[in-house]
Structures are given as structure tokens and as C-alpha cells.
Amino acid sequence: MLVRIGLLMEGGHPYATGEAGLWCERLVHGLGQHQFDLYALGPTSMPLPPNARTVRTGDVSGPGVGTAPGSRIERAAFGDDRASRRAYGRRERRRFTEAFHALATGLCAEHDEGSFATGLYALADLARERGGLPGALRSDDAVRALETACRAPGARRTAAAAGLPDHLAFADHLERALRPLSLDWYEEEALGAVDLCHATAGGTTALPGLLAKRFFGTPLLVTEYGVQLRAHYLSPAVARHSAPLRALLAALHGRLAAETYGQAALLTPGNAHARRWQEKCGADRARIRTVHPGLAADRFAEVGEDEESGDPATLVWVGRVEPAKDLVALLHAFADLRARQPDVRLRIVAVPNGEPCADAYLTHCKGFAAQLFPDEAPVAHAVGENPVTFEELGGPEAPTLEDAYASAAVVVLSSVVEGFPTSLVEAMFCARATVSTDVGAVVEVIGGTGLVVPPRNPRALADACLALLRDPERRHRLGAAARARALELFTVDQNLAAFRGIYLELLSHAPVRHRPGDGVPFAHPAEAHVPGSWTHQAVTAGTGAPDA
Template structure:
């Protein structure tokens, strides 16, 4: 089978969990041919230096959909104020301009209207047809024709109240965002020798990553499989960049990403969320339950085997937290909880091990947490070294105190997660592989992952967090029992092997339901009957009979 794997900043360029998952999928399903389509070099060292590929994979296309525009919103406001429409008039002739206006009006109406679920898709595919036949779509989406059509849709009867409140800066900012979101429509991937040649499109995320899969289904009838380990729409709502926008602009952006999600979920042959939390988001966006199948992410368990099999490792008074340092992890509540716990058990220690990240707010939040810890423990100011001499230590994964994840989890009696927002808690699964008891807040997919093998408390409740940690620190037998159960559960549900087995079956299932398509160059259909593959005296006759060649 030939798979078109659609990634955003993913394999073979990206590092991190997304890149690792795609790499394991490609290497693990060696019986299939993978054509890799990477949207943008986001998060990559360089698109010219991809990761080594196995024989069954090749990089077919790379589309940079993240390049900045030359024209700023402020310059467009000035141009619009003086009625300068020359850019849009140069892009298309009269006929194409009329096609674009009609298509964009349908798309904008679907975004602004309260109960119009079909106009958006109509406009989206009409724009895709225009881009494929004529090109020039990015310029048209930035044109004043587009802004005027958007303004008309916002002011039309039946439009959402929040859309009707939008003003010119909102329209221009949204038009810029829309142009970026729809850049996949202008890629050169929709050809017979590109996506037209694959048997199945597998999008490794929703949102813009799945748009090429939607168009492949429209142009070639190719079935679409969408895997979401982090729901794109949820990520949009939680993005700090959205919080600073005006209310009308936030409403338009939410409508755009909601419509894209709904269309993706409606057209996909199958959705494979990574957990029940993601599944509920998909169902709320209109996904059919019959076409949803939860496939947990696969995490390499081998590296944690030695720690998991050593029941005696770990300091009986040490709590460990591992993750990206950001406000959603609520380290302030964790420090409050630890101060309460330490008042009742003075020998307790807390290691906060930060995973390196490029997030701009990470350093600021880390500094804030260190300062707060110094206030809580004024006589023992936390430092980033000398584990055991301070009640709280701030360390970085890969540093001298925490060289590897295995070493970090091996030092713990209890692993703690204090988040107020969480998707799939990878750190908990890693702790479970290491047979560590866990205390977690009830957010995201935590309960689904833990499944009764750890303690779960409400978020933003430091006292409950402290009580649960103290209960495990004071009860070694219970701690070891929960750790062993956690390891058994992780090995059953969250390994790379179970993930590959699930997708191996899904690929074959989807292909069995897809219509047979014969492409030029594939050879003669049924040229080799089944009996031709069984050794015996009839093999030569079966092969020649199937091909129509003479026997001699």
C-alpha cells in the first residue's frame, strides 16, 4: 500500500514527540510505501537536513506555509483607506475574479452565519479548484475584494453578533490569518504523480495539516485517515497569541478553525484520537462515533525497563516533577502543596526537572517559580544543584543532576503532575514504565491513562495534592503495589508495538473499503493469479495464462 503521510513540521525534519511517532510508524510498517509530505520547516533544524529515511519512505514534497508576508496589516489599512485596489486587479482577470469573489463570499458566509454549515465547505472547495486551475490564490486572499466580501458577510442578516461587531482592523487581521491557514490549497501536491498516486492519505494532525488530505479526497477520491494526539481546535483556544486579540477577531478565528475541524471530521474515513479526551472534542465538533477509534500513542518502553524492574531504587522521601515549565503546569500550586507536605514530613524533597523548550514564556515562569520557592523556604533557598541539600531543586533534563529521564524517575518515590491543562500526559506514562507511583490532577486524559494505578486529585487544590503525596510517602507497600500495577498497565496499552499493530490493521481495513483504482504503469490487473504464488508444476502455466503470453 502507498501511504501519503501528511505532517506539519514533522518527519523527516522535526524533532520531538511528533517526529518520533512518525519515524516509528514509517520504520515499523516496512511493508508499506510512505510518501512524506511535510508542511513547513516548523521546529526543524533545516529542511535541507532531514532525518535518514528507510527504504520504504521518500520525501516527495515540502511546503513552507509559515513564511511571513511582506505587507503588514497597518500598511493594508492605509491602502484600503485610500481605495488602492491595484494588487487584486493584477492577480486575476475578470472571469477568475468573479469566481474568486463568489467562492470567497460562500466561505465567509459560512464563517459568519449562525447556522450555515454548508457554505464554508462550498467556498473552500471552490477556492481549491480555482487555485489548482489558475493559481494566484494567496494574492487574492490578501486583496481588498476579499476584505470587502468578509465585511459584507459580517454585516449580513443572520450573522453572528460577534462577527457583526468586527471593524476594519479585525477584517484585515483575519484576512491575513485566513490566507496563512489556506496556503495548503495552493501547493503543487494535487497531481496524478503526487497525492493522486497514493492509496491512502494519513494526516498526523488536524487543522491545516489535514487540508491536503481533504483535497486529495475531492480530486482523486483518496480515503483520509486523521490522527490527532493533540486536538488542533483545542490548541487554538489555549494559544496565548489568541488571548490578546479583540473579541470579534477571536470569534472569527474560532469560527474558522471550528469549520475546518468539522469538515475534516466529516470527510475522514476514520479518526484516530490518542485518548478519550481528544475523542470528546472531536464528537463535539460533529464527528461520527462510528468513525472514531482511539489509538494510544506509542512510547518506547525499553529504555525504562531497567528502572522498572528494580523495585528497590528511588529515594523514599523524594518527589519528582518532569515536564515543560509553563503556567499550565501550575508549579505554583505544586510548591504550595510541597510546603504543606514538608511541614508534616521535614525530610521530604522535591525535584523539579524542566524539559528544554523554545517557548518564550518558559524562562519568565521558571524565574517566577524559583522566586516563589525562595519565599516559601527562606532559610533554604532552592538552587539548581546539590540534590539532597535543599528541599526544592530546579534542574534541567540533560544536565549533571538529571542526565536522562531514566535517572530522573529512578530517584523518585512518587512522580507528581500538577497541571491545570493537559492533553496526553506523556510524563505519567514514562513514570508508569518505571514502576513509579503517581499523584496527578484530574485534567485531560490523566484518569484514562492512570486507570486506578495512581492517586488523582482536583486541580488547583494544593492541600489535596499534599495529602495524596504524603499518603504514598508514608506507605511504601502501597507505593510499590501501585507502581507495579502502573507498569503492567503501561506495557499493555502504551507501547510502540501496540500502536503499530493498531495502524497496521487500520490501513488494511481502510484499503479494503476503498474502490479499486487502476493507474497507468501498475501492470495488468490480475496478471498473476493466486495459484501463481504457490510452488508447483502449474506455476508456469498460471503465470503465462494470466499475462496472455505463449507457453513456449
């Protein structure tokens, strides 16, 4: 094995959830010459490849350790902090209170002067010495320290307006975010034995990497295909919180992101959109390198090389059904388009999401489509059909992604919010012309191989689709260019090659300390392999002769 890598993941099946799941498994399997130790903040159940020898999991979503019975409000009202008292003595409680106060001050202050990092690492030191923070982050001491920080001079106005319910709710969020501090991963035979920590996401996922750097000097690489701070702002659950609680949560995610970006040896965002978010949070441009995610292109090869596939009057949309995809605007655009070209059809292929809000939004879109487009029949005795069909990926109408894209003349993306547009890359692999809205990393992905229109503009979307439907030669030309671009930038091979070089580059600046021996790069200095002595010999003053 060349390099021993501690891969920090969000957890889930197979190795990670979210956008990191697109590439994490391929990274481990594709770089078989390296050894991966997997550290997941959640369960993993995938059979491991031979080069993945260690799997450790930590629960960051279940009930907290040391939580006393009863609600948090009841505990605060009656002063029941027996869990933390049993865990810590007076000296440890004082250390915890001082560290937590520094952390809370950094979160509540308008401008943090380093208090957040000071408190974070002080809590980490305490947790490592005492075997975790059982109950302390949920104790009344923590709530009182948070309340004091919110009302201190210099605190931001929204934090000062927080009440007891806000303090209790934020303490719960904070306890979950800081659970990695209490894990048993920070030992010489665990993260202390790896040559490099590679976090597959920011935020809580990267926190063990920060501690490994502090305790062992291990370099940290952070890859973000979906910026955690951005995901926090876009979360529907956050919008339901009070304004003070939203401000405190935003401060937590922002401070943690800034500390992660400041300590990482290298940041590898998946696109320029994520890169701009990182720079906005204080990341150094010199330590940012864009590495596009790698998608499997082979499965789309047959469709992409078939120039005759595709219905010339069919638009296809593929993705998770959610409000951010703005299917309502797509249906409005299709109504405008159908008025000018009556034979056009729209296939909406939904990727299973599992979110309750997705089902409600899908039902709403189906009802809206039924109102806009009543079933039509060409003759009086024929069965009517709707020009808009809603299909589920894996069903009889769209068994695979390849089948869905193969039927399209044009693939459409109508989102108002988007990160890395995976569906566009898949359409490009299939040599399909695309019409998409200018959001997220769309322009970066498409380049000049598709049409881009402003979001929330159904008329512009309809005009662009009509232009491609009426010009087959242009459509095929754009599709061929799109496939060539995707094969150059977004394949698994280019992704693996990038990380293969990055691993060795980072290791060259932080030589191996744990496994000196043959086959380990940079384990010995170069002069160790050259015959002769490369050290200066001391000369005794006045003799001109070297010391014996």
C-alpha cells in the same frame, strides 16, 4: 510495498512538531513494508528511511505570495489590489469573489448551512486550475467580501461588531490557513498516486487530504493527539486579540475541524479526551477509533525492573515549565507536605521549551520557592540547602529522563490543563507510583494505578503524596501495576500494530487504483483468482440458449 501512504505532517524536525512528533518518526520506520510519501507544511531535515521515497514541503508560515509592499491597512485605505489584478482576469476575480463570499458567509453565520465547504472547495478548484491563489486571499476583494459577510443578516453578533483592523487581521490568518490550497501537491503523480492520505493532525495539516479526496477519491485518515481547535482556545496569543477577531478565528478552526471530521474515513484520536473534542465538533462515533500513542519503553526497562531504586523521601516533577502546569500549586502542596514530613524533597526537572514565557514563569517559580523554603542546614557549621531543586533535563543533575525518574519515590503531575500526559506514561514505564490532577487524559492513562486529585487543590495533592510516602508497600504495588498497564497500552508495538491493521482495513474499502500487480492487497477482486467464469451468461429470448 503493500500500501502507498501520503503522510501529511506539520513539518519540523524530525518529521513533525507538537505531540505528533512522539510517534510520527516511529510510524514511518516501524511500517517498513509500506511506502510513505511525506508531505510537510514546513521544512524537514531528517535522513529518510528506505520506505520514504518522496518528500514535499510547503511554507505556511512565511510571507504570503503576491503580497504588495506596505501595510495591509495602507493597501485597504488606498485601494491597492494590483497584485490580485495581475494574477486574475475579470472572470477569475468574479469566481474568486463568489467562492470567498460563500466561505466568509459560512464563517460569520451563527449556523452554517454548507456555505463554508462550498466556498472552500470552490477556492480549491480555482487554485488548482490557475496555479494557486497568488495575492487573492490578501486582496481588497477578500476584505470587502469578509466585511459584507460580517454585516449580513444572520451573522453572529460578535462577527458583526468586527471593525476594519479585525477584518484585516483575520484575512491574514485566513490566508495562512488556506495556503495548502495553492500547493502543487494535487497532481496525478503526487497525492493522486497514493492509496491513502494519513494526516498527523487536524486543521490546516489535514487540508491537503480533504482536497485529495475531492480530486482523486483518496480515503483520508486523521490522527489527532492534540486537537487543533482545543490548542487554539488555549493559545495565549489568541487571548490578546479583540473579541470579534477571536470569534472569527474560533469559527474558522471549528468549521475546518467539522469538515475534516465529516470527510475522514476514520479518525484515530490518541485518547478519550481528544475523542470527546472530536465528537463535540460533529464527528461520527462510528468512524472514531482511539489509538494510544506509542512511546519507547526499552529505555526505561532498567529502572522499571529495579525494585530498590528511588529515594523514599523524594518527589519528582518532570515536564515543560509553563503556567498550565501550575507549579505554584505544587509548591504550596509541598509546603503543606513538608510541615508534616520534614525530610521530604522535591525535584523539578524542566524539559527545555524554548518559549520566552517559560523562562519568565520558571524565574517566578524559583523566586516563590526561595520565599517558601529558605536554605536549611542540619547543623550550625553546614552549608544550607533548599528542599526544592530546579534542574534542567540534560544537565549534570538530571542527564536523562531515566535518571530523573529513578530518584523518585513518587512522580507528581499538578497541571490544570493537559492533553496526553507523556510524563505519567514514562513514570509508569519506570514502575513509579504517581499522584496527578484530574485533567485531560490523566484518568484514562492512569486507570487505577495511581492517585488522582482535583486540580488547583494543594491540600488534596499534599495528602495524596503523604499517603504514598508513608506506605512503601502500597507505593511499590501501584508502581508495578502502572508498569504492567503502560507496557500493555502505550508501547510502540501496539501503536504500529493498530495502524498496520487500519491501513489495510481502509484500503479494503477503497481498492488500489494506481498500482495493480502482485503483492498489492485488494488490487484484484477475490473471484479473479478462482478458475472458471463468474459472470452470468445472457440468454436470447425464446431460444433457451446462451448468446454466441
